[in-house]
Amino acid sequence: MPSLLELSADLGQAMQAQGWQLALAESCTGGMIAESVTAIAGSSAWFDRGFVTYSNAAKIDMLAVPERLIAEHGAVSEPVARAMAMGALQRSQANISGAVTGIAGPGGGSALKPVGTVCFAWAMRDVENQGNQIVIETRHFEGDRTQVRQQAASHLLTGLLRLINHSD
16 A cells, blocks of 8 residues: 555646646544645645644634534534535635545444544536536544544545546
């Protein structure tokens, strides 16, 4: 499995080839993805901004996630991940965004959403048709808190690469 730095470098090359900008919305990864992206020299050419929205209030304030979505589905849910990705696009100059929200543990899980449950969303601005493309996914990762966070970061970066490579 490629490291976060290798994935970030690959992402940077793909972003520059497209001439695109990236925005990130992170909850359970707490800025880990933005850190790996900005570790790449020259990332300022393609990384617009990152939102670390760990609390529900931050998701609402910074990304305009509707409070009712959090109340109805919980912060760790596909509707919230979708709203985070769309909020990151709307509040940035980015062409593409990635969002992650999950339960890294060791506590906080439930029968319906056990520790290791992570929801993702990737959104791509479609300027020509005035619409946006969005992909949403829920995964479950095994391991301790650090391992869950690292797997989530890796999965988000891999999903961004997949979306970019399929946009050609």
